[in-house]
Amino acid sequence: GENVEQHPSTLSVQEGDSAVIKCTYSDSASNYFPWYKQELGKGPQLIIDIRSNVGEKKDQRIAVTLNKTAKHFSLHITETQPEDSAVYFCAAGLLGIHAGKSTFGDGTTLTVKP
Amino acid sequence: SAVISQKPSRDICQRGTSLTIQCQVDSQVTMMFWYRQQPGQSLTLIATANQGSEATYESGFVIDKFPISRPNLTFSTLTVSNMSPEDSSIYLCSVEVGGVYEQYFGPGTRLTVT
Secondary structure, eight states: OOOEEEEOSEEEEETTSOEEEEEEESOTTOOEEEEEEEOTTSOOEEEEEEETTOSEEEETTEEEEEETTTTEEEEEEOSOOGGGOEEEEEEEBOSGGGGGGOEEOOOEEEEEEO | OOOEEEEOSEEEEOTTOOEEEEEEESSOOSEEEEEEEOTTSOEEEEEEEETTSOOEEOTTOOTTTSOEEEEETTEEEEEEOSOOGGGOEEEEEEEEETTTTEEEEOOOEEEEEO
8 A cells, every 4th residue: 555754753944934844655656645734623724735747836835846756745835934833744645536545644743933 | 625514523431432423514525534643643544435335444444443324415423432542532524525636624523532
């Protein structure tokens, strides 16, 4: 089955700096790579996803990159703000009926210091 | 998108008892998923629930322990049976929105077994 590794487990940055979280996956068949933000006491919220037919996707201050050859993908947050502080999870899976069965990484706790 | 509610939001239960968690979605969805998230850890898929068919359980999870009902396209229940302290976790309901393959999570049910 799929195995997803996520690094770092914790990340602390100053407000305004950039944050980068990296994930690797093992199953070359995976073609769907979502990222979730989980705030304290809440369920994970999908913030961005990338599919294997593109190498990069951007949404305002958030961008994701995908390297299918190396089987790794990354989340980039620019101009970080204190409200970006949360646990971020990457996941890898298959589109279609299997999208909901993505394998999750262990999470990265991001702290943005004001 | 989809808006998901769960009941109860939290509960403290005695060892050996059972708890049924409800998941309600604001739109009709084919696929619903139940996850477990132990404190400070990642998400582990328990089972996939399709309306009108038996739930499909992941390795390590069995129907006798985690019976699931899916009576219609907007509702599902997960029962945690014969609970032990090891069942203390957050239980999350999730749905996949058809056509866009995006996954949405409920706020979770925080269960403590004493």
